[in-house]
Amino acid sequence: MYCGDETGAFIGDIGSHTARFGYGGEDCPKVVVPSAVYKHSPDENNYVGSSQGNQQPGGKKRGAKRGKYTAPVSLMNVPPHGCFSSDGDDEENCDVGFIPIYQSMNSNNNQTKQAGQDSCDGDGVIQDIDAWASLWEYSFSALTARGKSKHTVGYKKVEQSLDGPIDHPLLAVDSSSRIISTNLQERQKALMLETLFESLSAPAAYIAPSAMLSSFANGRQTSLVVDVGHTGSRVTPVVDGYLLHSGSCKSGRGGMWLGDVKRGVLEGCWKINGSDSVVNKWNGWKGAPPCQHDGVIPRYILQSKIEKLKANELEHLKKSPFHSMAVHEVMYEMMTSTSLQSIGISSDTSTPFVGYGSSENNDDVDMEDKNDDDEDADDDGPSYVLPDGTKVDLAQPVGKDLCRLPQLLLSEDLPSWIQPQTSNANDYASNMLPLHKLVHRSLSQILDADLRKELASNIILTGSASLTPGLDKSLSIELGKILPASYKHKVISSKSTVENRYGAWIGGSILSSLGSFQQLWLSKKEYEENGAVLGLQRFNNN
Ligand SMILES: Nc1ncnc2c1ncn2[C@@H]1O[C@H](COP(=O)(O)OP(=O)(O)OP(=O)(O)O)[C@@H](O)[C@H]1O
Numbered sequence: 161m162y163c164g165d166e167t168g169a170f171i172g173d174i175g176s177h178t179a180r181f182g183y184g185g186e187d188c189p190k191v192v193v194p195s196a197v198y199k200h201s202p203d204e205n206n207y208v209g210s211s212q213g214n215q216q217p218g219g220k221k222r223g224a225k226r227g228k229y230t231a232p233v234s235l236m237n238v239p240p241h242g243c244f245s246s247d248g249d250d251e252e253n254c255d256v257g258f259i260p261i262y263q264s265m266n267s268n269n270n271q272t273k274q275a276g277q278d279s280c281d282g283d284g285v286i287q288d289i290d291a292w293a294s295l296w297e298y299s300f301s302a303l304t305a306r307g308k309s310k311h312t313v314g315y316k317k318v319e320q321s322l323d324g325p326i327d328h329p330l331l332a333v334d335s336s337s338r339i340i341s342t343n344l345q346e347r348q349k350a351l352m353l354e355t356l357f358e359s360l361s362a363p364a365a366y367i368a369p370s371a372m373l374s375s376f377a378n379g380r381q382t383s384l385v386v387d388v389g390h391t392g393s394r395v396t397p398v399v400d401g402y403l404l405h406s407g408s409c410k411s412g413r414g415g416m417w418l419g420d421v422k423r424g425v426l427e428g429c430w431k432i433n434g435s436d437s438v439v440n441k442w443n444g445w446k447g448a449p450p451c452q453h454d455g456v457i458p459r460y461i462l463q464s465k466i467e468k469l470k471a472n473e474l475e476h477l478k479k480s481p482f483h484s485m486a487v488h489e490v491m492y493e494m495m496t497s498t499s500l501q502s503i504g505i506s507s508d509t510s511t512p513f514v515g516y517g518s519s520e521n522n523d524d525v526d527m528e529d530k531n532d533d534d535e536d537a538d539d540d541g542p543s544y545v546l547p548d549g550t551k552v553d554l555a556q557p558v559g560k561d562l563c564r565l566p567q568l569l570l571s572e573d574l575p576s577w578i579q580p581q582t583s584n585a586n587d588y589a590s591n592m593l594p595l596h597k598l599v600h601r602s603l604s605q606i607l608d609a610d611l612r613k614e615l616a617s618n619i620i621l622t623g624s625a626s627l628t629p630g631l632d633k634s635l636s637i638e639l640g641k642i643l644p645a646s647y648k649h650k651v652i653s654s655k656s657t658v659e660n661r662y663g664a665w666i667g668g669s670i671l672s673s674l675g676s677f678q679q680l681w682l683s684k685k686e687y688e689e690n691g692a693v694l695g696l697q698r699f700n701n702n
Contacts, residue, residue: 169366169672170182170184170328170329171184171330171332171665172295172299173370173373173662173665175195175335175390176262176264176391176416177389177390177391178194179232179295180665182303184331185669188662188665188666189665190303191298191303193298194233195260195261196231196258196259196482196485197229197230197231197232197291197294198229198233198240198257198259199228199229199291200230200242200243229291229294231297232295232298235458235459236459236489237465238460238463238465238469239477241468243256243257243258244257244476256476256482259287261287261288262285264284264285283340283391283392283410284334284335289351292352296326297360326362327363328362329362329365329366331366332365332366333367333668334367334370335664336348350692353365353682353687364682365681365682365687366680366699371398372398372401372402372403372667374620374663374664374667375620376401376667377663378620378622378652380398380620381399381401382399383397383398383619384397384407384619384620386620386622386635388595388621388625388631389415389624390415390625391416392416393410393411393414393569394408395407395408395598395599395602397602397606404606406606407606410591410598411592411595412591412592413568413592413593413594415624418565418568418569418625419487420491422494422495422562424440424442425565426450426552426562428441428445428452429441440576440579442577446556450550456490457546457547458487459489459490461548462548490546490547493547494544494562497544500544500554541553542559543559569594569631570635571594594638595631596639597642599619599639600639603615603643612647613646616643617649617650619635619639620652620663621653623660624660626653632651633651636650636651682695682698
């Protein structure tokens, strides 16, 4: 039990795309930054205290001096010079010290990036706990320096670094998926706890699962939480405030996947998970795809500072997770622009996309020639201009398809140009279920028929990618087609953008303000006496 003077909790929800921080009892987080940090010297020799028992859940060494980490990251600017390390002229050794917090976001991690597998493996597994801790430190410093009432969204430099400990109880949101092994989950929670107490000197701490908090934020103890986030969509049954393992499932269809598909359409080919070996061609454009030659160019490349980078540094930057995240930001801007969103998601999810099933005709087409023929066409139609000035013609049928790409979240059959041409196509399909099928799969794993019905009538749609206009209605319609008629299913989606975007954080804010919750904090004293074991028992909410 925690009986300190300061009961205002400091809450951190670090997702794979965005990290949100703020004080308990408030309506929304005050600091919202990308979930990544810079590490200024990736030199392994600088690691300290890295022997047995000092491993990341994902198996990496930890214990690097956190003074070398800086947060937050700006995806608009070239990374600071100190982030590049190269060993003499050896190009192979040039690296970029850009660390996404989660393993699944590391595009260099080939093992978790095999086609159809990245949607599950490494989901919510922290790849660098010191990077995770430095986001807490930055956010707390930002709030201390600017005052509690100021909002910090995106990159803002904070001169003041954290001098003393964070003198608030810390509530960390655990966004690891229920489908990763229990062992890995426990190891990760123990490591989070150790970091909260030992690195961040918290007087008390609590770790709460994201789905449980989203359910609380919607005023429900029992619900089926459908979180459409960055790395995919997760469905988690929450019963009386506890998570059920059976019925928890995940699909790779989420914000990052939609961004990848959009990028594929603009570039004229779709590389599954950044792998060079699986390339599907898109042939929907009348002329050459708008970004066929140079690809989608992120904003940082357009800066004059880019000229100061050496050729090998730029090459490595382009292969780094930093580049992927920066390209995603351009796709995100496009996806949320009013010109595209005004169309929204149509209730008819069966209309095929232009390029559907016709990729085999594409191979011999000379895109350059076609482009010449169509140069003057559709000059005055609706269009979208990318940051580098490339104009995307939205009047073409394929342009219209771009507007309704979010519909793919619910499409039964993926267009052939999206599916991998590999032997594990079945695994891919099973890991990439549309949302309604995912909900169906989850409910079918619940054995108690009454509970199944109760969950079906309390489906909570949350996560930033659920902000796609019309998604709640379309999901409800599709569920109506596959659930038994006796099920009165109900999809609950807040009308407020803030509640959808920050659902888990808001749940944490509510929970930490409840009088009855105060006895659940694990105090530093209890941690010192009993270690992480007591904490894991206390947080055993699944
Ligand atoms: N208004 C919007 N419409 C559609 N998609 C959006 C919108 N706003 C954000 N997104 C997408 O939502 C994703 C981020 O979702 P969210 O913030 O829930 O992820 P996260 O919690 O950081 O990550 P994860 O859920 O994978 O742990 C991004 O891919 C972003 O492009």
